[in-house]
Amino acid sequence: MSLSRFTVTGVRNLQPVALLPSPRINILYGDNGSGKTSLLEAIHLLGLARSFRSSRIAPVVGHEEQSCVLFGQAALASGQARAIGVSRSRDGETVIRVDGQNVRSAAELADTLPLQVINPDSFRLLEGAPKLRRQFLDWGVFHVEPRFLRAWQRLQQALRQRNSWLRHGRLDGAAQAAWDRELELAADEIDAYRRAYIQALKPVFEETLQALCALEDLQLSYYRGWDKDRRLGEVLAATLERDRALGHTQAGPQRADLRLKVGGHNAAEILSRGQQKLVVCALRIAQGHLVSETKRGQCIYLVDDLPSELDEHHRLALCRLLEQLNCQVFITCVDSNALMEGWQTSTPVSMFHVEHGRVTQTHGPSGVNA
Ligand SMILES: Nc1ncnc2c1ncn2[C@@H]1O[C@H](COP(=O)(O)OP(=O)(O)OP(=O)(O)O)[C@@H](O)[C@H]1O
Ligand SMILES: [Mg+2]
CATH class of the missing domain: 3.40.50.300 (P-loop containing nucleotide triphosphate hydrolases)
Structure with missing residues (x-):
C-alpha cells in the first residue's frame, strides 16, 4: 500500500x-x-x-x-x-x-x-494514560484480525447497557444476567485476539529494538483489564456494589493496558527522551512488520x-x-x-x-x- x-x-x-x-x-x-x-x-x-x-x-x-x-x-x-x-x-x-x-x-x-504516526507526541504512548496504549494495541489487532471489530462493537454495546443499568437500575435480573454474559463473551474474544497479537508482536519488537539500541532488560507485558485467574463474570459479581456506586463497570477489556518496564521500573520514568523515542519507534515498526504479513500489505x-x-x-x-x-x-x-x-x-x-x-x-x- x-x-x-x-x-x-x-x-x-x-x-x-x-x-x-x-x-x-x-x-x-x-x-x-x-x-x-x-x-x-x-x-x-x-x-x-x-x-x-x-x-x-x-x-x-x-x-x-x-x-x-x-x-x-x-x-x-x-x-x-x-x-x-x-x-x-x-x-x-x-x-x-x-x-x-x-x-x-x-x-x-x-x-x-x-497509517502509523511517529511524532513528538509519541512519547505519550509510554508516559500517558492506558487509553493510548490500548489504542496502539487495538490498531494492531484491528489490522491483523478481521473478527476484532465485530467483537469490539459487541463489547461496547454490552458495556453501554450495563453502565446504563448500573446508573438507572431499570433491567430485571434475567436481562441483566444476559447482558453480563454477552459482556463476558465479547471480553473473552477480545482478550484472546489481543493476547495472540502481543505474542506475535513481542519477538518482532525485541528484535527491532535490539537493532535500534541496547536495552536488554526492557519488558513488554499485557494486562487484560481484570484478574488473570478469574472469569470476568466472577469479577463483575464481586465488584457490583462498587460499580453501582461509581456508575460504570471497572473491570474488563476497556481497562486493558500494555506495560513497559526496565528493571522493574516504569520505562517512562527511567529512560531518556531519546531512548523513549527509540522504544516507541520500535513498537510502531514492529506493528508495521505484522501488518505487512497480512494480505493488506504495508502501512x-x-x-x-x-x-x-x-x-x-x-x-x-x-x-x-x-x-x-x-x-x-x-x-x-x-x-x-x-x-x-x-x-x-x-x-x-x-x-x-x-x-x-x-x-x-x-x-x-x-x-x-x-
Ligand atoms: N488554520 C490555519 N490556516 C493558516 N495557517 C495556519 C493554520 N494553522 C496553522 N497555520 C500556520 O501554518 C504554518 C505551518 O505549520 P506547520 O506546523 O506545518 O510547520 P512545520 O513546517 O511543521 O514547522 P516546524 O519545523 O516548526 O515543526 C505555521 O506557520 C502556522 O502558524
Ligand atoms: Mg512541524
Missing part, C-alpha cells in the same frame, strides 16, 4: 499541493512554520478523516478556506489502484469517497489506508521531525529500519542534510522542499534532481 499521487487543498498554510511521492522514502524539509507537519497531517486526514494534532477540524482548515479537500491514488498490495477522497468543512461536515462510492465510517477508511509511515532527540548513530539506525520495512515513509526534518545520507542506492528517495506552504520536489525517486 502506498500513495502514488496526492493532492491537498485548504489545509492550514499549505498552498494547493499535488505530489507524486516515491513509493518508499519521502523527505519533506524546510524551515520552522513552513508547513511540513501540515503535509503529514493532510495525509493523516486522507487516511483517517481526522487530524493527529487537533480533535476539532476548524483549526486544520486554512484561515481563508471553508473546507479542506484531500485526494489520493493508493496502490494496493494486490496491484490494484484505489482512489480516495476526503473533504471536511469547517463546521465538521465530512464526505469520504473510495473509488467513487460514499463511505460512511472512518473505520472502513482506516482499513483502506493503514504508510508518517515520521514527524525524525532527527530530533537522536544522535547520528541512532538516527541512521532508525532510517535503516524504516528502509527495511519496504513501506512508503514520509519523514520531515528542518535540515535536509540530516537525512541525505544513509539510504541504499537502490531505495527510491524523493525530497520535497516546503517553503511558506509551497511544496517543491528537489530530488526524484532515484536521487536524481527532478
